Amino acid sequence: MTTTTDEIQACLCGSGLAYPDCCGLYHSGKRLPDTAEALMRSRFTAYARRDAAYLLASWNAGKRPASLDFSEETALWHSLQIINCKKGGVTNSKGIVEFKAFYNQDGIEYFMHEISRFVKTGQRWFYLDGVIKAAGKTEAGSNTDGNALCTHGGCKKFKSV
């Protein structure tokens, strides 16, 4: 078993779990997300990791783009805040997840506030589409409430046993 720095890092989705015990399970195909929120979180971390294959595979077939090109992408996605979920549970076949995703580009902090729709086909959740409510620079000193925010500092020490 390898123990690279990357692998023991706290998952960027902010769950507080280490990446291999969180979204890493979905990215590697070991497990399927059983809720819309879990899929949303894993897609966020897939964006952060430039995992185009996972993003395309978890996208509704009728909505997904032919390809994703990250070669020009410079945004560093670093934290996620789940604001609200409607349905999207294990017994549902549709779900809506409202979230804010935060990234740094050229040293400036930005956010994107989106409401995403998810559908379950068979036993598997897929991203359908989303509406961006707001996006822009994160205001200096703005106080995100810390819910689900688990970024650079303290949590890197976290390691599940």
Ligand SMILES: [Zn+2]
């Ligand atoms: Zn995660």
